[in-house]
Amino acid sequence: MWAHVYFFKGKLLFPSVASIGGPAYLEIEPVEVLSLKEATPERIASVLATVHARGNPRIPAPGRGNFPKHVVLRPAGARSQREFERGSRLWTIRIEGDTMELTPWRPRPDRGREPWSERTEHFEGEGAALALARRLLEQIEEGEEPGPAYA
Numbered sequence: 001m002w003a004h005v006y007f008f009k010g011k012l013l014f015p016s017v018a019s020i021g022g023p024a025y026l027e028i029e030p031v032e033v034l035s036l037k038e039a040t041p042e043r044i045a046s047v048l049a050t051v052h053a054r055g056n057p058r059i060p061a062p063g064r065g066n067f068p069k070h071v072v073l074r075p076a077g078a079r080s081q082r083e084f085e086r087g088s089r090l091w092t093i094r095i096e097g098d099t100m101e102l103t104p105w106r107p108r109p110d111r112g113r114e115p116w117s118e119r120t121e122h123f124e125g126e127g128a129a130l131a132l133a134r135r136l137l138e139q140i141e142e143g144e145e146p147g148p149a150y151a
Contacts, residue, residue, distance in 0.1 A: 001095045003051045007140050008076045008088040010036045014047050015071050016054050020061040026068075028059070031075045036140070044133035052095055085113075091136065100128045102135060 006013040012034045015027035078084035090105040103120040105113040123131045
């Protein structure tokens with residue numbers, strides 16, 4: 001199961017993630033939102049449990065003419081996709097049984113983002129969600145993300 005979390009202007013955003021066939025996914029509503037001020041490891045773990053319970057429902061892939069707007073823009077308070085992309089950070093979370101992986105994404109030199117696989121961290125066992133949540137908060141506080149001109 002896959003989950004996404006964004007950090008933008010003091011908010012953590014957890015959109016639901018649907019499978020649209022093959023390795024492709026689309027973020028859909030509902031979007032869970034936590035302010036950084038209220039984002040304790042316990043609250044983040046609770047939100048992850050909610051998102052995990054929804055799973056990755058299978059939906060038809062939208063056509064080019066009816067591709068939806070990014071569902072996180074309104075809850076993020078972003079004026080545009082461009083503003084959101086420039087000012088946000090993204091992590092993917094993979095959940096398999098009692099194992100969780102946290103992978104930060106980094107800007108690509110050309111445009112867009114890509115997984116920063118070398119920074120993937122694994123968490124296992126009963127306390128995996130809390131450990132992942134603590135690490136996510138640490139990465140937010142540390143500002144661990146390269147600029148677009150990484151090597």
